[in-house]
Amino acid sequence: MTVPNFHAEAVKRRARELGFDACGIAAADQIDPEDRLGTWLARGFHAAMKWMAATSEIRQDPRKKLPGARSVVVLARNYYSPSPAANERAGRVARYAWGRDYHRVLRKPLRELAAFIESLEPETRCYASVDSGPVMERSWAARAGVGAIGKNSLVLRRDIGSWFFLATVITTLELEPDAPATDICGTCTLCIDSCPTAAIVEPGVVDSNRCISYQTIENRGEVPDSIASLHDNWVFGCDVCQDVCPWNRFARETTEPDFLPRPDQASPNLDDLAALSEPQFRARFSGTPLMRAKHAGIVRNANIARENAGD
Ligand code: B12
Known part of the structure; x- marks a missing residue:
């Protein structure tokens, strides 16, 4: 050896x-x-x-x-x-952001x-x-x-x-490399076909301008109406392209307690979110991934989701 x-x-x-x-x-x-x-x-x-x-x-x-x-x-x-039980009028938060x-x-x-x-x-x-x-x-x-x-x-x-x-x-340490992974998607195109905004423009290529994850987390400005109307009730990130992936039938529960869902965070009420003041936003979400979207982003996203719900 x-x-x-x-x-x-x-x-x-x-x-x-x-x-x-x-x-x-x-x-x-x-x-x-x-x-x-x-x-x-x-x-x-x-x-x-x-x-x-x-x-x-x-x-x-x-x-x-x-x-x-x-x-x-x-x-x-x-x-x-x-998924935790969703409340009435809950916004959806991407699973990666349910905990710390x-x-x-x-x-x-x-x-x-x-x-x-x-x-x-x-x-x-x-x-x-x-x-x-x-x-x-x-x-x-x-x-x-x-x-x-x-x-x-x-x-x-x-x-x-x-x-x-x-x-x-x-x-800088030399370590024996592993063999690269090979494709496991085969002919499946469920993620491409299910993306609400057609953001997966080619296999493996995502146009962030169309991606709900980008719009709800990274975009600091206005969301174009043509995309916002397709957000459904996503208020932080989006999991559609993972929810439909057949390989996720094999998902197993995490062993990290810090990643477990906090109900107020994983399925927040849309009206509460839209009404949050900046200090309330900080008190509620400090130390969580939602801080990345900032107060203005979360309020904007909640209002988009309320409009999509017919308000
Ligand atoms: C920028 C970014 C985003 C952007 C752009 C996404 C994108 N697809 O590029 C936005 C904000 C949209 C985003 C969204 C999400 N993100 Co993000 N994001 C990143 C970040 C910071 C950089 C990604 C990047 O370099 N993009 C540029 C493109 C060109 O590179 P790429 O994504 O790696 O894709 C290239 C390869 O796949 C390559 N490729 C294709 N085939 C092959 C084959 C081989 C053999 C090789 C070598 C390469 C290769 O070509 C692609 C380019 O076309 C990474 C963290 C990091 N430092 O890498 C996290 C990261 C990719 N994100 C992550 C997550 C969880 C998400 C979301 C699921 C969050 C959510 N639920 O809302 C979504 C998923 C959306 C999606 N389908 O991509 C995780 C992914 C974990 C995983 N299991 O893959 C990462 C790795 C963060 C982390 N540390 O865990 N993200």
């Missing part, structure tokens, strides 16, 4: 101990040789997410983020829990994993991130065999579907 392989097994064992549901490894080189990100940006599919364009070069090559990087360790953490903010929940185990990797060989350095780092997490997950990229562009696994967060540790 080679030394890198020995280390790879130790890293995966530690990841499991820290609660991660899956861990895979890829060699840290150019992740996007076909420049899919560049094409996506050139088509304007990032909408107003200027930070996606500003960091595109670093996203495509982890060695630009961590000089000397040799490996990327990819982690998945399942957040699935069954995942950036905060995953920070500690991720830091511990990075410290463990650094302890394996002298002078090893790591860069760990969840979501907000300039890292193409889905492409890395596919390359590290953590899951296949679905037609909805999400990473899917045969054992737990797609209800999981991704995180990565870029490291």
Whole structure:
């Protein structure tokens, strides 16, 4: 057995101990040789997410983020829990946002994993991130065999579907890479056909301008009427392209109590949401993913959902 392989097994064992549901490894080189990100940006599919364009070069090559990087360790953490009973006039919130903010929940185990990797060989350095780092997490997950990229562009696994967060540790340590994942969608097009706004313009390619998730979370301005009228009662994110995915029949309940639904957050009353003052919004949602949409965004979304309900 080679030394890198020995280390790879130790890293995966530690990841499991820290609660991660899956861990895979890829060699840290150019992740996007076909420049899919560049094409996506050139088509304007990032909408107003200027930070996606500003960091595109670093996203495509982890060695630009961590000089000397040799490996990327990819982690998945399942957040699935069954839907709570919906109240009368409830808005819908994407499942990933039913509990505590995942950036905060995953920070500690991720830091511990990075410290463990650094302890394996002298002078090893790591860069760990969840979501907000300039890292193409889905492409890395596919390359590290953590899951296949679905037609909805999400990473899917045969054992737990797609209800999981991704995180990565870029490291200067050389680790034995895993085999890349292969397609598991086959001829299925349920996600493409079910998207209320036709946001999945090609298999694996999402136009954020049309995506309800983008409009309800990231858009700081007005939502175009043609899209808003299709929001139904989504007030934060959207799960339609995951709800219809056949692989999600295999979803299993999360083992992380912090991800379990808080009723006021997972199915909030639309009238209450629309009436929230800024301090009330902060008191109710501080430490949760909903803060990302800000007070103005949540109130706007609740009003759109009320209009869609015929108010
Ligand atoms: C920007 C962003 C968004 C944007 C744009 C979405 C998009 N599809 O690009 C918006 C706001 C719309 C969004 C929405 C959501 N997001 Co988001 N988002 C991101 C973020 C920050 C960057 C994604 C990105 O780089 N997009 C640019 C495109 C070009 O890259 P890409 O999405 O990776 O897709 C490329 C690859 O799939 C590649 N590709 C295709 N086939 C193959 C095959 C191989 C072998 C390879 C190597 C590559 C490859 O080509 C695609 C480009 O066309 C990531 C976190 C991160 N740092 O990566 C989270 C992330 C992707 N989001 C996540 C989640 C959960 C969501 C939502 C489900 C939230 C919700 N319920 O509302 C929705 C899902 C909407 C959807 N169908 O994509 C999770 C996904 C977890 C998973 N299991 O896959 C991530 C990874 C965050 C995290 N750390 O967990 N998101």
